[in-house]
Amino acid sequence: MTERVGVFEGAAPSAVPPGPASVPGRLLRARTDLRFAILVGAVLASSVVAFSVVCAALPSSERLSRGPVDSCMAGIGPATAWITEQGDRASTQLAMANACERPYVLHEAGCIAAGLMLEAALAVLLYALHPWWPRLRRRPTSRAGSGPRWLRAGSVRLPRWSRKVRLTGDENADVLEELDSLARATGLSRLPLWLVDPYATTTGGRAYGLPGRPRICLDVGLLVRYDLDRDGFRAVVGHELAHHRHRDVGRTYLTVALWWSFVAMALIPCVLLSAYPRALLGTGGAGGLLGTTSPGGEEKLAYRLVALVVLSAIAYLARNMILRARELHADAVAHSWDSTRNSLPRMVAGLPWPCTRAAWRWVPAGWMRWAAHAGTHPSPGQRVAAMLEPARLLRTGAWEMAGIGLLAGLALHNLALLTGNVTGRFVTVGLTLLALPVGVVLALTLASALLAAADRRTPSVPEAARSLWDVVLLPAGLTGGMVCSGKISLGTADLTALTPTLGQYALLGLVQLGILLPLALWTRSVHRLVPASESGVTRGPRTRWIVATAGVVWGPFLALWNSRQLDPAHLTTVPLHAVPAIGRTIGWYAALTGDLADAYFYAPLVLVRATPFLPAGLVLVWAVPLLLARRRRGSLAATEGVGKALAVGLLAGLATVAAGIALPYAARGALPPEVRRIADPSAALGNLPFSVVHASTYMAVTALLQATAAAGTALVCRRLRPVLVPLAVTVTAVLGTLGFYVSRGTSLCVAVTGVTPDVCRARVFLPDADAAFHLREVVAWGVVAAVPAGLLGAAVAALSGHRRRPSDGEADTAHGYVRRRPVLLATALGLLATALGLLAALPLAGAAAGVPQDYLIWRPAAAVAAQSPINGQDASxxxxxxxxxxxxxxxxxxxxxxxxxxxxxxxxxxxxxxxxxxxxxxxxxxxxxxxxxxxxxxxxxxxxxxxxxxxxxxxxxxxxxxxxxxxxxxxxxxxxxxxxxxxxxxxxxxxxxxxxxxxxxxxxxxxxxxxxxxxxxxxxxxxxxxxxxx
CATH class of the missing domain: 2.40.160 (Porin)
Structure with missing residues (x-):
């Protein structure tokens, strides 16, 4: 809809240069739909927490909690007192607690489901009634009979004493014919119903209506323009028709209806019952705040109320962001229809901004201008810029990206508690599945935003400089929003014991940025493989492949990390600080064992190793770009860089094999025989035998060599570093896995563990059925070490001036790629493609082969039956x-x-x-x-x-x-x-x-x-x- 402002005066502003006719309509709709989906998810997730507060205040919940649940929970300790093993006792207690809480959880889930259904029903009802909303505004204040019955606006004759009226009659036939002609030109399947507001002296309109019943209400001031400024009249009407043409009317009013439904059904009851939690109970009445009924209740109440205020403000701002986006979209589309290329920019450029109302005259003008940036309508300057450069609408700033991360984080945190309660023993799987769509959406959003930023063509600011800043600012904004969401979510307000510390917040942000920054660098680098014809407002198949690959590769890692940050205690602690089974008195050996065990048993790394995502993702980040490059003029666009990356990875891989051979001899020289001998199988948990320490040491050495390969590739390759570094790491990882078996065979042959050399045969050097498991370990350790090493190598290369410098006459006309002359022979290219295919197949096969072992790790531990000490007799x-x-x-x-x-x-x-x-x-x-x-x-x-x-x-x-x-x-x-x-x-x-x-x-x-x-x-x-x- 066009913003309601004063009547446009006759003097027009200076002519505005025409803009392009190409508008990325599909991409703009997808962008708005994505933000609308994130807003809906955040509001519904926050409603879940709000309805859980309401449910907890119901008498039925009180009876259920104080009756069966409390008595069942009280019997868990005595029932498990006879279990000897601590791990079995903990798993049994958890299983029994889940069983005890199951009735309350089901009751709470039903209560929340009912609340969500009521909220959705109210939102649908408000949306269904929105065609009548305009009729409730601008009612006449004078009584009928106190003046003339008819009002004439130019050549249009309207009833004076009425609300929004339908534009009909023979006297308005020419106007109706003009309006219907404009509607048919836009391709609408059904002509809209035209209405007029006889008391709106502005030059705007309003597009609304249910699906299949479009309506447009025009201001009477706009009808005056029909005779005075026919082009301006058509431009404003075209703006309103653009809303219907691209079906954003439903999203707009559904967004507004959802906001008011959330306020009425969830926000207000949650605030009232947070302040008076016993208002609905039979005892206690409505008296007494939460702070007077429970220890620490005042802080909890304040925390929850502050979280509610912040959540409401964020949801309101997100709603306005969607409304501003649809206005800019309609401006760009209507401007592309305008044959004069000047009418709509002229009308919009003359609008006063910010729009002031009589009720807000006491607010200083500076404050109003600042608040208007967060309103429902963008400024005239932004609207004109969107018409002249439609691709601007596809770009996402750092603050907008922070808002997206904030909304996604709020949705994740507010749903975590209910998900954990419902899934019970499968809480790890449940939280990961909850975070998976969030991670994929965030990865897709960031990749799309970076591609739009790379398409920037601003004469005053170089494209490379802006793109470089976006590579850093957009991931930083998304990380900041995700991290801050944990502090202001409603779930955190109720679970203060799980609130991260300052150090844990720093760790969350650093790791999240460590995941997103490679995504940004990879997207920016691979975008150079896309021809200009497939960039900008016309996204080709290569661009879609880039975005899809980013979501497939980085989305699961974001999900795994975000699911673990819901329990921050596991992020800074390890469940087991191991010691050597033999050799604890050797200081350096005990320290090495403890450090390796801390890294090996780190919970997020354990879960990453137990998925096929890391080996498969490592292959996709270099295989997909090289396939896109191969489709470009029938050759690999980065052949020279591929050769260098393969050479660096091969050298590092051979170094891992050499290290595997040297480690057994080093162990023989550094450790006494009693330390290296095979440990007793009955050793306690946490006492690592020498064989495990030896294998972990080799993994650490391999990880360091993979980091070396990443840094070396970043130094020697001049372009496509985010693609070639993973290629070199893959080569090193494959050879490192082979080196593990070489090291194992060498240990047996030199009798490091005291076993006789009779077992030294050729088969001990060959991979066995656990090859997929060892490959995942090598890849997991290597990627963690290679990411910072690759970034460091790229930074050193940039600071040392080792940049891409195309030779004269050798640059590709599309993107400046250097081609060696003469071109490599077809035989050499075929051999290279075969080698790359084989290199890609090995990690992918390992990822698939390890899925059965992954199930064993993700499957929750079986609970031990809690029994009485003897003959099933109860006690005490x-x-x-x-x-x-x-x-x-x-x-x-x-x-x-x-x-x-x-x-x-x-x-x-x-x-x-x-x-x-x-x-x-x-x-x-x-x-x-x-x-x-x-x-x-x-x-x-x-x-x-x-x-x-x-x-x-x-x-x-x-x-x-x-x-x-x-x-x-x-x-x-x-x-x-x-x-x-x-x-x-x-x-x-x-x-x-x-x-x-x-x-x-x-x-x-x-x-x-x-x-x-x-x-x-x-x-x-x-x-x-x-x-x-x-």
Whole structure:
């Protein structure tokens, strides 16, 4: 619709030069549709959180939570107290918690679904009624009979005392014929219904109407232009017809209807029930804010209200952004229809801006101008620029990209909690599938924006400079929006315990930028392969292939990372800090083992390795551009660079093979035989044998060599670096996988692990069934190292002046590509294409072959059945039985003996175990004070196990066993194991327990492991303190 402004005066502004007739209508519609879809997703996702707040305040939710759910949750700890392994206990507790919460989750899901249906129904109803919205505005204030009945606007005769009226009658036949002729010229399938607002003295109009029933309401001031300025009249009418021609009327009013539906159905109830959470309950009434009913409620309430305000502002601004985009689109289309090429720019250029209203006269003009930039209509300057350069509408700025990232992040965070609750044990899969469409959409959006930026042709600013800045600013804006969304989402307001720290926010931003920046560089580089005829407003098949490849390759990685950032604790910690099974006292070896294990078990990297996306994506980022180049004049456009990349990758790959041969000899010289021997299969979790450390060391060396290949390729290749660097890394990765088996065979032949050389045969050097698994490991480690190395190499090349310099007479006329003369023979090109095809097939085959192993990693761990200690009999408090009264009181744990494994040797430690206090309420307090120790001697060196701090846990007894559950750390402490002056283990005290078998004799209690097959036996004797009765 045209902005409502004052009547255009007769004096016209200076002539505006005509613009091009080519308008990217399909691309403009896709751009607006994408932003509309993101807005709808963000609003619906925020509505999910708002409706969950409303659902939690319902009496039915209160009854369900305080009844079956609470009682079921209270029984999880006692039921799992008899499970020995900590991992099995945690998985079982999680499965039981999901089962307990299932009724409430289903109730909440039904409540949210009902709320979303009501919100959608209200939005559809408002949209269906929007043809009557204009009739509710500008009603006459005078009563009928107080003046003439008819109003004449030029040659048009209208009823005076009416609302929006239909333009009919013989006296208006010429105007109707002109309007219908314009409508038929635009190709509308059905002529619109023409209406007039007799009280609008402006020169605009309004396009609206339901599908199949288009309507256009013209201002009476515009009808005056029918006689005075026929070209201007046609231009404004053409603008309104353009809205119907490109079917953006429905999107416009559906956007407005969705906004008001969200405000009425979700926002207002959420605000009210956040302030008065017990307003709908039978007890408590409407009195009392959230801050008076729960600890920390005031902060939570303030956080939620601030999040709601920010969300409302963002949704409102996004709505206005869509409305401004459709106005610019209609301007560009109507201008392409204008035969004079001057009428619509002349009309728009004369409009006053910003548009002021009487109610806002008290607002300073500067503030109004600043706020108008975020309004529903763009400025006249922007509109005229869009007419003269339609491709400008395809470009996305950094701030707009930040808004897209903010909306996408809000949608992701606000849906995460419900998704996690519904998926239960499959929460990792559920969150990843939730983030997958978000990641793909963001990758497609960024690639499209970068292609539009690369098509820029501005005389005053060089294209290369602007494109270079867009390569950095657009990914930075998208990253900033995604990172900031986690702080202001409604989900974060309710889950403050999962709020990332400042360091975690920095890590989130750096990794996100590390994913998006290569995408931007790759898109900008590959765009040079596209001829000018397929750029700009006419996107050809090559451009579509570039955008699709960007979404397929980078979308899954964005999804994997964004799904993991929903639980920020796993981003800065590792679940297991491993130590050597043998050789803990060798400082450098223990440090190397720990660092390699931290990298290997890092959760996001584990999930990336367990997908086929990384090997396949590594191939696609160089195979697709080379195929596009091959289609260009029948030859590889970057043959010289391909040869250099293959040579660098080959050298680095051969270096990995050489490193694989050298590592076994280095291990023999640096480590004693007892460290290198095959470890006992019964070694505890977290104790890595030498074979695993050796394999991880080789992976690290291979990753460094892949990084070297990436940096070297960036230095020696003058163009298409984002394409050729992955090619070199692929070559190194394939040879590195082969080098892994060479290293394994060399280790067996030189008997590094103590195995006799009889097994040294040719087959030990050949790949086995785990080749796909090892290839993924090599690729995963290598890509992580190659990305920063490639960026660094490109930066060094740019700073050193190593830029692309085409030779005279050798440049391609389309994009300046250098061709070697004479052209390579067809035989050489065929051999090169065959080698590239084989190189691409190996990682792709490995990606496909590893899918069955991926399933084992993504599949959640099976829960262990929670059983009572013996014969299925329940025990202690859950069945009405009391704990054994013999245990009540305070005890001193002395002597305390336990067996530990150090460098393959079993050592019995003897000492104290702290003060144990069993209370009648089923609570056990273990106090280590400032520190208790258990000592022994190993090979003449003292071994000291020391513990400090205090822990509280619940306990229950049955049939001579004690089970523990719900442990809490009362006072922080430390647990350390020292051999001589070397710390083998040094960590914070943890609150983990395993069941014990006990024998109580009144004065003493003897504790032993509940499982006789444990690898770490112990014996504790608890002696009653003198002050305690028998």
């Amino acid at each position: 408090d859950s069945s009405g039985r009391r704990n054994d009264p013999c245990l009540l009181g305070s005890w001193r744990a002395f002597p305390a003996r336990q067996r530990v494994r150090i460098d393959g040797s079993r050592v019995w430690l003897t000492g104290e175990g702290g003060i144990w206090t069993f209370r009648p309420d089923g609570t056990l307090i273990i106090d280590y004070g400032k520190g208790v120790s258990e000592t022994a001697t190993l090979h003449g060196r003292p071994v000291v196990l020391r513990a400090s701090g205090s822990v509280t846990t619940r306990y229950r007894t049955a049939n001579g066993k004690i089970g523990y559950y719900s442990p809490v750390l009362r006072r922080p402490g430390e647990l350390s194991l020292r051999v001589g002056e070397t710390y083998v283990v040094r960590a914070k005290l943890t609150e983990s327990f395993s069941p014990d078998r006990f024998r109580c004799g009144g004065k003493a209690v003897h504790l032993t492991p509940a499982s006789p097959t444990t690898d770490s036996p112990y014996e504790l004797t608890l002696t009653r303190l003198p002050s305690e009765p028998n």
